[in-house]
Structure formats: C-alpha cells, structure tokens
Amino acid sequence: MLSALLAATVVVLAAVAWRLGRRTRELRGRLARAAGELEALQHSFARFAPSEVVERIIAQGISTRSETKEVTVLFADLVGFTQVAEALPPDRLVALLNGYFAAMAEVAAAHRGHLAKFIGDGFLVLFGALEPNPWQTNDAVHAALAMRTALAAYNVRLRADGLPALTAGIGIHRGPVVAGVIGNAALMEYGVIGRTVNVAARVEGLTRVHATDVLVTEAVVAHLDGRFRLRRMPPAEVKGIPEPVVTFAVDGFEA
Amino acid sequence: MEWGDCWLAPAPLQEGLAAEVRRGIGGILPGWAPRLAAVPWVVRANTRFVAVRFAYMPPALSSWINLVVSQDNSCRYCYGVTRALLKVLGYGDAQIDRIERDVHLADMARAEQAALEFARKVSHANPRPTPGERERLAQAGWAPAAIAEIAYAAASAGFPNRIATAFAIPPEPFERWAERPLARLVRPLLARRLRGRPAAPLIAPPPAGPCGDVISALGDSPGAQALRATIDEALASPVLPRRSKVLMLAVVGRALDCPRSEAEARAELGALGIEPAALERVLANLGGPELDRREAALVPFARETVRYQASALQRRTRALADVLSVAEVIEAVGIAALANVVARLSILLDRC
Numbered sequence: 326m327l328s329a330l331l332a333a334t335v336v337v338l339a340a341v342a343w344r345l346g347r348r349t350r351e352l353r354g355r356l357a358r359a360a361g362e363l364e365a366l367q368h369s370f371a372r373f374a375p376s377e378v379v380e381r382i383i384a385q386g387i388s389t390r391s392e393t394k395e396v397t398v399l400f401a402d403l404v405g406f407t408q409v410a411e412a413l414p415p416d417r418l419v420a421l422l423n424g425y426f427a428a429m430a431e432v433a434a435a436h437r438g439h440l441a442k443f444i445g446d447g448f449l450v451l452f453g454a455l456e457p458n459p460w461q462t463n464d465a466v467h468a469a470l471a472m473r474t475a476l477a478a479y480n481v482r483l484r485a486d487g488l489p490a491l492t493a494g495i496g497i498h499r500g501p502v503v504a505g506v507i508g509n510a511a512l513m514e515y516g517v518i519g520r521t522v523n524v525a526a527r528v529e530g531l532t533r534v535h536a537t538d539v540l541v542t543e544a545v546v547a548h549l550d551g552r553f554r555l556r557r558m559p560p561a562e563v564k565g566i567p568e569p570v571v572t573f574a575v576d577g578f579e580a
Numbered sequence: 581m582e583w584g585d586c587w588l589a590p591a592p593l594q595e596g597l598a599a600e601v602r603r604g605i606g607g608i609l610p611g612w613a614p615r616l617a618a619v620p621w622v623v624r625a626n627t628r629f630v631a632v633r634f635a636y637m638p639p640a641l642s643s644w645i646n647l648v649v650s651q652d653n654s655c656r657y658c659y660g661v662t663r664a665l666l667k668v669l670g671y672g673d674a675q676i677d678r679i680e681r682d683v684h685l686a687d688m689a690r691a692e693q694a695a696l697e698f699a700r701k702v703s704h705a706n707p708r709p710t711p712g713e714r715e716r717l718a719q720a721g722w723a724p725a726a727i728a729e730i731a732y733a734a735a736s737a738g739f740p741n742r743i744a745t746a747f748a749i750p751p752e753p754f755e756r757w758a759e760r761p762l763a764r765l766v767r768p769l770l771a772r773r774l775r776g777r778p779a780a781p782l783i784a785p786p787p788a789g790p791c792g793d794v795i796s797a798l799g800d801s802p803g804a805q806a807l808r809a810t811i812d813e814a815l816a817s818p819v820l821p822r823r824s825k826v827l828m829l830a831v832v833g834r835a836l837d838c839p840r841s842e843a844e845a846r847a848e849l850g851a852l853g854i855e856p857a858a859l860e861r862v863l864a865n866l867g868g869p870e871l872d873r874r875e876a877a878l879v880p881f882a883r884e885t886v887r888y889q890a891s892a893l894q895r896r897t898r899a900l901a902d903v904l905s906v907a908e909v910i911e912a913v914g915i916a917a918l919a920n921v922v923a924r925l926s927i928l929l930d931r932c
Contacts, residue, residue, distance in 0.1 A: 456706045456887055459834050460866060550865035 391505030396454045396517060397465040397497060397545065398525035399438065401429065401472065402447035404492040404533060410446075412489070421488055422446060428475045436468035437461075441516060447529075451517060454504055462499050462548035466575055469495045469539045496529030496572075497541045499548060527563040528572055534561055537574040545573075552579045583656040584748040584894045588906065590614035597623055604631035612657075612740075612749045618907035621813035622743065622914035628806040629739040629921075633779035635801050637729040641692055643669065644679060645699040645730070649737040651680055652703050654890045657744035658737070660751045664758035669771045694720035698727075699734035702924055705836050706887065711930050725799055728928055732803040735924040742917035745890050746897040747910075790815060791844065797928035807921070814918055819911040823852045824875050827862070828882035828912070832919035834863055835886040841923040877903045878912055885916040 403409075403425075410418055429448065433440045437458060438450040450468065453461030472495060480490040500521035507516045528540050535558045546555065554576040560569035593601070593613060597620055601613045604627040616622045634642055643666055650658035666676055679686040683696040698717050701709040717727050743749070757763050781800035785808040787793060795811075798804035815822060826848045833841030842863075849859055858870045866880045877900055884896050900909045 457835075457837055459837075460864075460883070463865060548864075550867070551861070552865070552867075 391503050393501050394454060394504045394517075395500065396502050396504070396521070397452040397461045397499040397548075398502070398517070398522050399433075399450040399452065399465050399469060399495060399497050400447065400522075400525040400529040401450070401493050401495045402445075402529050404494050406446040406491070409489050409491070417488070421483065421491075424482075425476070425479060425491060428479050429472055432468055432471045432475050436464045436471065438464065438468050442514075449522070449525075454502075454517060462497075462545055463550050465497050465499075466539075466541060466545065466549060466553060467578070469497060469575060470578060473538060493538060494529050494532030495539045496525045496527070496532065497539070497545050498525040498528055499542070499544045500524070523565060524570070527566060528570065531558070531561050531563065531570065531572055535559075535572065535574060539575040540572040541575060543571050543573075550578075553577070554579065581654050581656040581659065582889075582891045584891065586615065586748045586750055587898060587901070588615040588747050588910070591617040593617045593623065594620050600624065601627050604628070608754070610661075611752055612744060612747075615747065615749065616743070616910055619817065619819055619910040619914060621810070621817050622910055624813065625810040625914060625918065626740050626743055628810060629736045632733075632736065632806055633802055634729045634733065635779050635781040636723065636725040637695075637733065637778075638692075639778060640669065641695060641730070642733045644688075644692070644696055645733040646737050647676070647679065648683070648696055648700055649703045649734055650741055652700060653738060653741040653745065655741040655745050656890070657749045657751060658741050660755045664752075664755045667758050668763070668767050670767065691721040695722065695730045699730060699737075702731050702734035702927065703738060705924055708837055708930075709927050711927075714927070725801065728798050729801050729803060731925055731928055732798055732801065732807075735921045736803065736807070738920050738924065739917045742885055742893075742920060743913060745888075746885070746893050746913045746917075748890075748894050790848070791841075791922050793840070793929060794922055794926050797925070807925075810918060811922070814911075814915060817911060819907045820874075820878075820915070823849065823854070824878050825911075825915045826852070827871075827875060827879055828915050829919045829922070830859075830863055831866065831879055831882040832886060832916060833923050835883050836920070836923040838923040838926050840926050840929060841919070874904060874908070881912060882916045882919065885913070885920060 409421075413421065426443065426448065430440050433450045436452075437456075438452050439455045440448060441451050441454070442449045450465070452458060452465045452468075458464065472493065476491060476493055483490055498521055500519070502517035502519040502521050504517045505515070506513055507518070508514055524542065528542055532538055532540050537556075537558075540558065541549070541555075549555075555573040556576060558572045558574055560571050563570050590611075591614055594617070597617075598609055598613065601623060602609055610630075612626060613623050616626065632642070633639070643662060646658065646662045647666065650662055663676060667673075675687060679688075679696070683693045683700075686693060686696070694717055698709065698713060701713060714727055714731075717730065718724070722730065758767075779802045782802050782805050784798075784800045785792075785795055785804055787796040789808070789812065791807075791811050795804050795808050798807065815825060826845050830842050830845035830849065833839070833843075833845055846856070846859060850856060854862075854870065858868070862868045862870055862879065866883055867876055871879060881896060881900055884893060897909065897913060900912060904912065
C-alpha cells in the first residue's frame with residue numbers, strides 16, 4: 326500500500342516536474358523571441374533617433390529630455406506637384422512619389438543625413454542631429470547637388486514610363502534647434518523644432534522666386550567649402566521673418 | 581551582419597613575423613596575417629591589440645568587451661572569433677545572447693555590467709563619454725587603473741574591428757571548429773590555457789613622443805607599451821608619408837570631438853610645413869588644393885572610419901585601391917584604425 330502510494334507520488338511529481346520543465350522552456354522561448362523582437366526594434370529605431378536617445382528610452386521609458394543642437398536642415402519640396410497629382414490616378418501617383426522619396430532617401434543616407442519627416446510631397450533632412458558631425462553643412466550641400474543628379478536620373482525613368490517629370494526646390498539653413506522625442510503616448514517621433522527649421526522651409530519657397538533649385542542661407546555659406554560655386558540672390562521678404570533673407574544659389578562644386 | 585568578399589590576397593610574411601603572431605595568438609596564424617603582410621606594423625599591431633593582457637582588469641572581462649564592441653561595430657570577423665572563444669571558455673549560447681541584447685540582463689556582477697556599458701559608450705563615442713561616466717564606473721567599484729584598462733580594451737578592440745571590416749577578412753575556421761564534438765571535449769583544457777591570469781604591470785613608457793599624454797594615462801598597464809610601440813612603428817613606416825598619416829590623425833580627432841588629438845596633429849603638421857590657415861581649410865572641408873592626389877583620397881577616407889556601416893566602409897576601402905597601392909591601402913586603414921583608438925582613449929584625459 327505504502328509503496329503504491331510512494332510510486333503514485335513519484336509519478337505525480339515526475340508529471341509536475343515535466344510540465345514545469347515544459348512551461349519553463351516555453352517561457353524561455355517566448356522571452357528569447359521577445360528579446361529578439363526588441364533587439365530588432367532597437368536596431369530599427371536607432372535609424373530614427375540618436376543611439377543615446379534610444380538607450381535612454383529603453384532604460385528609462387519614454388524620454389522627455391530635449392536638447393539644443395546646432396544642425397543643418399535641408400527642406401525639399403516638389404514644384405507644381407498639385408497639377409501632377411490632379412492629372413494622375415492614385416496608384417500611379419503614389420508609385421511616382423514613392424520612387425522619388427526612395428531616390429532622395431538613398432542620397433540623404435549616403436551623405437550622412439537623417440530623413441526626419443515626409444510632409445506631403447516634401448521632406449526634411451537633418452545633418453548633425455543623430456551624431457556629432459563637424460562637416461554637416463558641406464554634407465548637406467553635397468547631398469542637395471546629389472539630389473539634383475538623382476532627380477534628373479529619376480525623371481528619365483518617369484518620361485520613359487509616360488509620366489511627367491518632377492521639379493524640386495531645396496532650401497538649406499544652419500542653426501540651433503531643439504531636438505527630442507516629440508508627441509504623446511499614441512504617436513511620437515524624434516524631431517527638431519525651432520526657427521532654423523522654419524527658415525529652411527521658407528528658403529525652399531524662395532527657389533520659386535529666384536527660379537533656381539538649390540538655395541542656401543548666409544549661415545550655411547559661413548561654414549561652406551569655398552569650392553562650391555555660389556550665386557548671390559537679391560534679398561527677399563519671407564513670411565514670419567522680419568528682415569529680408571539673403572540666399573545663394575548653388576551651381577556646383579569644383580572638385 | 582553584412583560582409584563582402586576580401587580582395588586582399590595572402591602573401592608571405594616577413595621573416596620571423598609569422599612566429600611572432602603565433603606566439604601572441606595561442607599558436608595560431610590567423611587568416612588576416614598573410615593578407616596584411618605588405619605592412620608588417622599593421623600585422624604586429626593587430627596581434628598586440630588582439631592578444632593584449634591586462635594587469636588590473638579581470639581577463640574574462642576583456643573577452644566580453646571584445647564581444648560587445650565587435651557587435652556594435654558590426655565586425656563579422658571579430659564577433660565570430662570572440663563568440664567562439666567565449667564558448668571555448670565555457671559560456672553558453674544563452675548567456676552570450678543575453679549579454680549581446682542587454683548587459684543589464686547578463687549573469688554578471690553589477691560592476692562588470694557597468695564596465696560593459698562604459699565600453700560600449702567608448703566605442704560609440706556618440707557623444708564622447710563624459711568624466712561623469714568614468715566617475716560612475718568608479719562608484720561601481722573599479723579602481724582608476726582598471727578604468728583605464730576598460731577604456732583601453734574598448735578603444736583598442738576597434739583596431740582589429742576596423743582592419744577586419746575594411747578588408748572583409750573571411751571568418752576563421754576556428755569558429756566552426758569550436759562547435760565540433762571533439763572541440764567540446766577539449767574545451768576545458770583549452771579554456772585553462774586561454775583564460776590566463778592577469779599580467780604583471782610593466783614599466784610605464786616615458787610621457788614623451790606622439791600621443792605621449794594619452795599613453796601616460798594608461799600608467800604601467802601592459803597596454804601602454806603595446807600602444808607606444810604601435811604608434812612609433814606606424815609613424816616610422818615608409819609606406820605613406822608622415823604628413824599624410826598625421827593629417828588622418830587630425831581628421832579622426834576632429835570627427836571624434838577630441839581637441840587634444842587634433843591639436844597634437846596640428847602642431848606636427850605645422851612643423852612639417854603646412855600653414856595653419858591652409859590646414860584649417862583642409863580639416864574644415866576634408867579636401868583642398870593643398871593636398872596631393874593621395875592625400876585627397878586619404879583625408880575624406882579617415883572620416884569614414886569613425887562611424888560607419890560595414891558595407892560602406894568595405895566599398896570605400898576598395899575605392900582607395902584605385903588611387904593607392906595595396907600596401908598604401910593597408911597602411912591607410914591601419915593609421916585610421918589607430919587614430920580611432922587614440923582619440924577614443926583620450927577620454928581618460930578629460931577633466932570634470
């Protein structure tokens with residue numbers, strides 16, 4: 326009787342141990358998968374925010390700390406895109422825009438720019454925001470010239486597909502911005518705010534006034550390699566900035 | 581990890597050098613040695629940085645630092661070798677995975693976790709670790725001499741990382757061997773040999789010569805002599821002109837926001853006849869008419885070695901071979917890698 330009870334106890338304990346072991350293995354597996362997903366997320370997020378910000382978020386939850394940084398902002402927008410958009414069916418329009426963004430994003434990354442935001446048919450690229458970059462201004466202007474070349478190549482493809490060619494305006498300004506994780510629990514991003522961003526956007530608008538495609542401000546020229554070929558444009562009034570803005574068209578680079 | 585094909589062909593090593601490498605690296609002649617044979621100091625430097633022993637830091641910690649730094653630098657070669665080495669030393673896959681994912685999850689003392697965290701920051705240099713972060717390491721229980729060695733281990737791991745990545749050195753057969761059943765049997769014996777004991781401190785090199793103050797910060801750690809010998813051999817090597825090499829040091833110093841490295845390079849370049857204004861133009865623009873054809877390629881390349889993606893660094897290194905000889909490319913990568921070690925290590929001199 327006693328031995329039967331002992332045997333039954335051993336069987337029950339063995340069953341419990343087996344189930345516990347299986348459960349532990351399952352939990353370990355889930356933990357490993359979750360850790361893998363977190364790792365993938367961390368790698369992905371590191372492309373959108375400085376690694377120190379990513380680490381802070383992982384260690385402490387959402388970071389609300391912001392900082393002032395000197396960055397170079399490149400703002401680009403398509404000229405006359407409303408007419409293009411109205412003339413194309415939605416699927417072709419989205420394909421055209423995605424192809425354009427893909428080409429521009431590749432150029433931005435190749436020049437150490439961080440594509441921070443798409444705004445309609447425009448986009449914002451930051452230089453010196455994710456990592457310290459003493460050459461941020463030269464990088465931004467080289468990127469603008471490379472975007473000019475990439476857009477020309479993309480237009481060849483568009484024309485071959487019977488689509489209208491695109492024209493872009495690019496404005497570049499350098500100055501301080503407040504950088505940090507902006508948003509709420511539902512929607513947030515690493516971004517920058519401040520007058521520098523607004524000026525870059527306004528300068529992009531001046532490309533239509535001066536009939537050119539790449540314009541930079543005096544703050545940019547102050548940090549720029551003398552081998553860039555520049556043309557001084559007449560001062561122009563822009564919304565939200567009290568004094569007229571002096572800009573320079575970028576014609577090329579003497580290697 | 582992305583990894584391309586190695587375009588450096590193996591070549592015979594200088595007499596005595598193969599034996600020197602074998603002595604340093606547990607009797608093995610690794611695949612990179614004959615591929616880098618055209619520039620003996622790079623072979624010696626890689627051996628020293630891979631085989632360095634520490635006097636104040638636990639030997640096992642240096643392997644963990646190698647692992648996290650290699651992972652951060654996406655160095656397929658160093659990561660694979662270090663992971664295999666850790667397995668030979670008796671660590672399991674699960675434990676290694678945990679440390680890779682988050683040092684805070686690792687089965688190790690808080691002080692060692694803090695050391696790995698600090699090592700990662702030295703390697704990232706984004707931004708450069710502050711004196712306050714060194715202070716936190718001291719609060720975790722590390723003595724100043726051990727902190728210096730932790731910084732050295734992290735900074736110097738970047739040397740083999742950059743060499744292996746730039747040339748896409750193929751993985752070692754050792755990686756596969758470590759997984760074989762026979763290897764599992766002999767692991768305990770090997771582990772005893774590989775684990776080793778802390779090295780004895782050595783006489784500190786005099787605080788003179790290029791990068792003398794950074795080397796002095798290492799005190800009597802064996803790393804100080806290894807770094808002194810490497811810097812002296814690198815600058816004395818006849819493959820590239822000294823001016824080109826010092827220009828690369830200045831660029832890396834600027835990229836890593838290390839005024840000390842940049843100022844020392846500026847002083848030397850001034851002595852070599854470059855006007856301060858011309859030098860500032862070169863450093864501000866990574867180019868200019870003051871540079872010869874070779875330097876015009878080397879100066880922007882130096883910047884690309886500071887923070888990089890493996891595939892981009894491999895592409896840019898390959899492109900250097902269009903204007904430089906194979907030996908010049910190897911020396912250029914070696915100098916850039918060394919400049920990264922020195923500029924990262926100079927955090928030891930930053931004051932609160």
